[in-house]
Amino acid sequence: MIAMALMCRPPLLIADEPTTALDVTLQAQILKLLKDLQAELDMAVLLITHDLGVVANLAEEVVVMHHGRIVESGPSETIFSTPSHPYLVALMKAVPDFSDAERRRLTPIREIRIDADVLVKPKASGPKGETLIEARGLQKSFSLRGDRRLVGRAPARVIRALADVSLTVKRGECLGLVGESGSGKTTLARALMRAVPVDDGAIVLHGEDGPVDLVSADREAMFKVRKRMQYIFQDPFSSLDPRMTVGAILSEPLEIHDLCKPAERRERVARLLSAVGLDPSFAGRYPHSFSGGQRQRIGIARALALEPELLICDEPVAALDVSVQAQILNLLKDLQRLSGLTYVFITHNLAVVNHIADRIVVMCDGAIVELAPRAELFRRPLHPYTKLLIEAVPHADLSRPLDFSNLPEAGLIGRRDWPAPFTVAADKPLPPLLEASPGHFVRAADLSFLDARAGRAGVVAAVASAVEALETPA
Missing domain, CATH: 3.40.50.300 (P-loop containing nucleotide triphosphate hydrolases)
Structure with a gap:
């Protein structure tokens, strides 16, 4: 363009x-x-x-x-x-910034007022902090067809979307997934929902009736699981049927799962709209008559209709302006605080994920390269890919301009050439995920680079102490 x-x-x-x-x-x-x-x-x-x-x-x-x-x-x-x-x-x-250590509440132009009394409070299937869903060794590949115009076409090219992905999501937390487009974030989210089948691995959802393996679960078991897991899409307009009123959109999940009678559905729809700060009278309107932020709130209300435990939020604020983004982020945090929801939050915006997430997973080329608590990741990023993402964030501050000299050349981001011990060889298995500190994992062949870093830090501290001693008056 x-x-x-x-x-x-x-x-x-x-x-x-x-x-x-x-x-x-x-x-x-x-x-x-x-x-x-x-x-x-x-x-x-x-x-x-x-x-x-x-x-x-x-x-x-x-x-x-x-x-x-x-x-x-x-x-x-x-x-x-x-x-x-x-x-x-x-x-x-209204702008989030990953330098905000205290994670202040964002201030949108117009605050969303929600009524805590009408909020859906789903019954938790276990204590807060325990594992709700876990993925083990997920593998997923897609095949691209060769050029049909060529005689004797080349074999289909295989794209590795997920490579040995293992993680856990705990009840009541927000797990952030960050990475570039094509890093495997959305494929992982859809695999957790079993919207796409995986080639290998296990996905286990824990509940009162025991663990359920979503990879091998039958249709009846998955129908019950759907009520516990819901999805918020990136584009709020294309994810809403333009031929259905908002009331019909919000009552559809209730009809599919036969949760209540028609009269009660109207009451539930009104409560859902109030829960996301919209007037219940909007139920008779169509999606085209709403702004982008209002449509996203309708999408959130639809996801809440079945009173789920887990919400998977796939780039829910990517295309919104900063003030509407602040509205949606505040709404999601309020819903989590008041209803005890668990989030898997997908984004490429590190400032946004810092504002909402408790732990952060960094994905690159289908693999997890770093996993750490939010504050620890931004204080001490270990993998060069994580550092690249952090350095590429533009700040609304003239004293912190982007360093364009450290960026890879246009079009070369997909060619990973990390230094040792992070090197990924094409013909060898991925390096393992190693625990560098409690809860902080990095994909590397070994952790020898930490000793070198500690040594450099000691030298810097010694030099600083010597300089301070020389400058101190006798």
Whole structure:
């Protein structure tokens, strides 16, 4: 698309949300490409975006619009250092940042008011902190057909979507899955729901009636399991049937599982809408009459209809602007706190996963490369892929610009060439997941690099102490 726009070497390029819903490394590559092309072609760029981090790394002049009007404009240094309009101040408060150690509550432009009395409170199948679902040794591959135009076509190419994936999700926690597009996050989520079959491995859901192996469960067993696990999709518009009213969409799961009579269904629909901060009178409207954030709330309400224990959230805020994103994140955290839900939260935005997750799983090329508690992962990332993801996040802060020099070249992200002991050989099995510290696992051949790091840290500390002693007056 960028190449098409530049064919005639225009003096002005209008870039309308060019990085929305892209993963952080690809987004950083696109930003670097735009900067390089602007300098090479000596053109002006009009960048339209809701991401203040992108603005901070690319823009020289900033114009802030609200309800069709310009409410503030000026040099980027002034906009970020001394914002004056209440709307701009509110936008900055709505942005999550993985430097927020205290995980403050986000402040959207319009807060969602939910009634705790109407919230669905599913009965837990076990104590909080125990394992709810676990995956062991999951393997999944997809075959790509060869070119039909060729005589004697080459054999189908195999894409490894999951490679020896093992993890556990505990009751009451939020487990974050992060990684680039194509890293296997969504395939893993759909495998947990048994929406796609796996080639090998086991998925065990624990409950009052004992463990259920979802890989080998029959249709009747899976029908019962569906009530305990639900899915929130990335695109709220395409996941809602445009020919059905909101009331019909929310009552459909109740009809399929025959949970209540029609009169009671109307009452349940009204409660579900109230639980996500929507007016019950909206039940008669169609999806097209709602905003993106409201449609996502309808998707959340549908997922809550069967009173599940586990919600799998697949990029639920990827395409939303920062204020609506703050609304949805606050809503999900409130629902978890008040209803005791368990989340598997998929995202490529590390700031978002830092805000909502308790533990974080980093996936790369279908394999888990690092797993750690949230604070530990950002304080001490071990795998070079995790460090790459963190360094590629754009901050809404001019004092922390992106370091474009450390990014891989465009198109080369998929070619992994990690240094030892993280090296992945094409003809050898993956290195094991090793426990570097309690609860912190990294995929490496050995942990010798930790000793080297500790040695370097000791040298740095010794030099700092010596410098401090020299500078201290006698």
